[in-house]
Amino acid sequence: MPLFIHEAAKWLGTTPRAIRFYEEKGLLAPSKSPDNGYRFYNADDLKQLRFIIALRELGLPISAVRDLIGEADAFLGSDSNHATTGSGNRVLGKLDEARQSIYRDWTRLSQALKALDTVMAGWFEKQQPTLDELEEAAGHVRESAALLESWRDRWDYDLLASNYREQAVLHALYPVVSERLYEIVHETILEWIDPQTGERGLDLGAGTGRLTAKLAGSGAALAAVEQSAEMLCMLRGQLSHVEAKQGNLLALPFQEAVFHFASCAFAFHCLDERQQQLAIKEIDRILLPEGRICLAGAVFSEEANEEDTGFSVAAPGYPIDTRKLVAFLESQGYEAFVPELAPSLWIVFARKKSA
16 A cells, blocks of 8 residues: 655654655666655655665665665565675675775774874873864874875776686786786795684775685685775675675775684785884784784886886885885884895794783
8 A cells, every 4th residue: 555755754764854865876766656646655656765775774875775776676676586696796886885885984983093192192191282282183183094095096997807707916016926826925924824723814905705715715714905995896606705894905804803814815916104103003903812914916117108018107016115014014013034045035033012
């Protein structure tokens, strides 16, 4: 039986104003009574409203909801039961984007909360904070927020994944990294991390999951973080037992310290020095005491250019200074060192000190 707008709002736990807003944005087009022009909502309208309300409450912006309106039947299940993998993936992709945005906001708010606590602690200690102290704390929050938003995918890994599938990362690294060097890095990380059954591990910048699969083969429970939606989709398709989330190294999508180890292969060069330090702080945030970190990749020359590497000038990434990485890790409470590896590769291993 069709419902009028106030009845529909009450049944769905929303407001008539919200329903009218969704109509104004083109998300819904209910029928109207020819006699008085009142809106009424049939079963399909109500199902679409359920879909809209759920997506909005999960944090999706109106633009993302509009993109997914055509998927409502397939996602929720229809009478003809024609839910499709493609539709599910599109919805999942938008949820991934919303989750990543919420985590960025959560990270910013967490940093603001820490800064505010510092100011208040100073107030209680000295009874009167200074304007300089307030401005300094606000400046740290502002700089942290800008740094959090500073990362950009200059390599377009979504396009690379669409074109080259499982070879996308190797194609991005060609000709600096060969298949053999690629495998050497993965095997070396596996050796140093030494994952154990019963441990929880995190693979960062996981790509299509080649290193993730090796680490998971040890019996450890693996999670993976990848910023490329296309690569993440491939990883999920191949490693359904892995907890895979969209995100980047500057805002890891986990709230608590639950991991025994974290690995990162061929992704740290995508970050400049300040971003690398923020990434290490993020990794530290989700690692348990005595947790292990292993970072590795290729040695890029600052003079590398398109003529001698095949890359555009921006493509190879930022040179990695392992001495600075070790020094920063030690400043954060780690025992860190640089194991031996091939001259064209770099690796840093670190263990978090007990609390």
